[in-house]
Amino acid sequence: LNAAQIKARLQQQLEERKASLALATQQLRGVGVTGAAGVAGAIAAAGIKLPPTTTAAPAEKPMPLILDSQGRTIDATGKAVQFSSVQPTIKANIRAKQREIFKIEKPTTEDLMDNNPYFDPRVAVADTQRAKRSFKFHEPGKFQQLAHKLRAKKQLEKLQESIASSAKKTGISSATKLALITPAAEVKPDQTPDVEWWDKVILPVGDTYDDITARVKATTIGTASSSSGGMTTEEPNPGNQPAYRNITQLVEHPIPYFTKAQQKAAPTLAVQLTKKERKKLRSQRRREVEREKQEQISLGLMPPPPPKVKMSNLMRVLGNDAVQDPTKMEAYVRSEMAKRQRAHESANAARKLTPEQRKDKKMKKLDEDVSCGVDVQVYRVTDLSDPKFRYKVDINAQQFHLTGCIVQSKDLSLVVVEGGPKALKKYKRLMMHRINWDEARRNMEKNLRSDNNTDQPNLCTVVWEGMVESRNFVDWRCKQFPVEAGARDFLKKYNVHHYWDLALSSSIIEGADDSTV
Secondary structure (H helix, E strand, O other), rough: HHHHHHHHHHHHHHHHHHHHHHHHHHHHHHHOOOHHHHHHHHHHOOOOOOOOOOOOOOOOOOOOOOOOOOOOOEOEEEEEEEOOOOOOOOOOHHHHHHHHOOOOOOOHHHHHHOOOOOOOOOOOOOOOOOOOOOOOOOOHHHHHHHHHHHHHHHHHHHHHHHHHHHHHOOOOHHHHHHHOOOOOOOOOOOOOOOOOOOOOOOOOOOHHHHHHHHHHHHHHHHHHHHHHHHOOOOOOOOOHHOOOOOOOOOOOOOOOOOHHHHHHHOOOOOOOOOHHHHHHHHHHHHHHHHHHHHHHHHHHHOOOOOOOOOOHHHHHHOOOOHOOOOHHHHHHHHHHHHHHHHHHHHHHHOOOOOHHHHHHHHHHHHHOOOOOOEEEEEEEEOOOHHHHHHHHHHHHOOOOOOEEEEEEOOEEEEEEEEOOOHHHHHHHHHHHHOOHHHHHHHHHHHHHHOOOOOOOOEEEEEEEEEEOOOOOOOOEEEOOOOOHHHHHHHHHHOHHHHHHHHHHHHHHHHOOOOOOO
């Protein structure tokens, strides 16, 4: 039973008890029975079953919990039971209440000065309560910034060393002094120094940027006053000019520094080699591997390979052993030859592709990317009733994974193929060169043994070839129709019925031209 069923059962029992008690009370009032004994006897005579009364003895197990339809706890009489709230007795909660009650605020300096004439503001006022110690967490990224600063400092030192070495070679002494200058003390990020370390080598000793600005202003004012008084001097006043040090007429070229993006080499296209060049590179590579192998053998790093003994060089390689026991040596040579043959065949078998791999390789060759456009070719064949040539047209389209259809009617046969340029190139060669369509007509006439043979040749003509945005067919199909209207309706389902109109109009035009000739 689930909780809902248990709750419904308890509610039903409670309602039954209430109804039995109400019925007993009405019967007693109508009879007029008084007293506990009389009431008990009347209830027994009426046959009313009352719930057993509970004794005052302590219960061994807790009383069942009774809930009403609203979820409130009720007693046996149906009244809601009010539970007393549990007060927190944890020490932490008690201390928190006491802290709120006995909280003492820290007096401000204004209150002490107003109330106490002997107050000394130089003496710090202690807190009334000791500050609670807590964790002090570092800001995220603090140690990363420190690491970046240390790396930048090391990089600066390396740069200064390289500048100093290059300056010594060129003879520029000022660059050497500039490279050897380093900050005297560690400067905080939010602190701006009076003079940057790269300017100390140029400015006079003890001067700052403010001194330079004041000196320039004084020079400007002195020049303006002299010009207003009518005095002109060809040379400036040397006393008003700042005495910059280590400034020469030489030009210092900084060391070029390239980023990782600039250092990345430009992509180069693979060189297409001829067959002769590929064979030459292969022989050079094999020769280099053999040379390294010979060097390792000469240094003792690799044991020399056993001699390659064959029946043709048996006497030359084995020598006296072959003379002493030729039968044994011949068996040894033949076993070595068989061993080499087995090793060769096992290596070839290990490199051999599985049927699934060969199929995937072939499919990969035939699969072409047609996302940018699909090549389409439309052929018109005068008569495609010969099963031999119809099979060739059908099976080659399936092998090249082309989509399209063959539509045959009484007087016209249309072949529509869609696919990649490579496959369509091979298919066009099949349709225009490999199949002799006139032979199919002669064979059919010979089989029918008809006396009224027509001189009209069986031709295959390219009606149209070009590119479309996407494929119109999803597979390859062959259809035959007794009338031309059925063929056109079939092509109309794929939105290529204009191919049929174009082929039909071109055949009519060619027939009219032949009749006029």
